[in-house]
Amino acid sequence: MPAVTTKQNWEPAVQLILGHDPQLALYGELVLWFHKVDLFRHEEDVRMFQQSPTSEDLNVHKELILRLIADGEHLLKLIEQHSLPATERVTTADLTATLQNLSADYRGWHERMPADKQAQILADVFDVTKSSD
Amino acid sequence: MSSMSRNPLIEAIHEARYNIETCAAHERALSQRHLDGLLRQALERVGSKVTPEQLLDALFDDYREFKRGKKREAWARLGRTK
Numbered sequence: 001m002p003a004v005t006t007k008q009n010w011e012p013a014v015q016l017i018l019g020h021d022p023q024l025a026l027y028g029e030l031v032l033w034f035h036k037v038d039l040f041r042h043e044e045d046v047r048m049f050q051q052s053p054t055s056e057d058l059n060v061h062k063e064l065i066l067r068l069i070a071d072g073e074h075l076l077k078l079i080e081q082h083s084l085p086a087t088e089r090v091t092t093a094d095l096t097a098t099l100q101n102l103s104a105d106y107r108g109w110h111e112r113m114p115a116d117k118q119a120q121i122l123a124d125v126f127d128v129t130k131s132s133d
Numbered sequence: 134m135s136s137m138s139r140n141p142l143i144e145a146i147h148e149a150r151y152n153i154e155t156c157a158a159h160e161r162a163l164s165q166r167h168l169d170g171l172l173r174q175a176l177e178r179v180g181s182k183v184t185p186e187q188l189l190d191a192l193f194d195d196y197r198e199f200k201r202g203k204k205r206e207a208w209a210r211l212g213r214t215k
């Protein structure tokens with residue numbers, strides 16, 4: 001009777017945790033994440049740009065953008081472990097860029113720079129004064 | 134268009150930032166590199182010690198107006214084609 005190999009012993013756990021094709025599964029999650037970002041941007045356009053956002057809009061916006069950032073950072077860690085299928089067009093760098101973009105928007109909407117610091121930077125870098133909102 | 138974005142470099146930074154949001158997923162890294170280059174250019178031009186992130190944060194209010202203008206144009210175009 002053939003001995004059970006280490007790999008066979010691990011197989012049920014490997015299947016359950018990583019799936020049949022970890023790279024492909026991860027790519028599927030990445031594509032889904034990008035779709036979530038697109039949906040978020042669409043709702044953001046309607047609630048935050050087409051009208052003046054209410055305090056409740058701002059609360060939901062903050063919750064969603066934080067979740068997208070957390071999910072994206074988690075995906076980034078998993079991709080660092082398993083990598084993505086080399087044949088796909090979307091890369092880790094595209095994920096990182098989207099995360100940077102979401103983080104900048106999070107800071108802009110929810111962690112605003114003090115007005116005096118903002119004015120100082122704009123005056124120093126562009127020699128412009130910010131008009132009142 | 135906001136008053137500040139009449140500055141060509143600020144306008145270019147806003148365009149590049151907007152492009153990251155609106156381009157296809159597989160073009161985001163390229164768009165980010167373009168934005169990074171513009172931010173570097175703005176800071177190096179005056180020898181500023183401000184980080185690119187801080188510069189983006191300082192520009193956010195103006196960017197929001199820029200984006201609102203872009204969206205208004207897009208919605209108007211959509212309205213005309215309906």
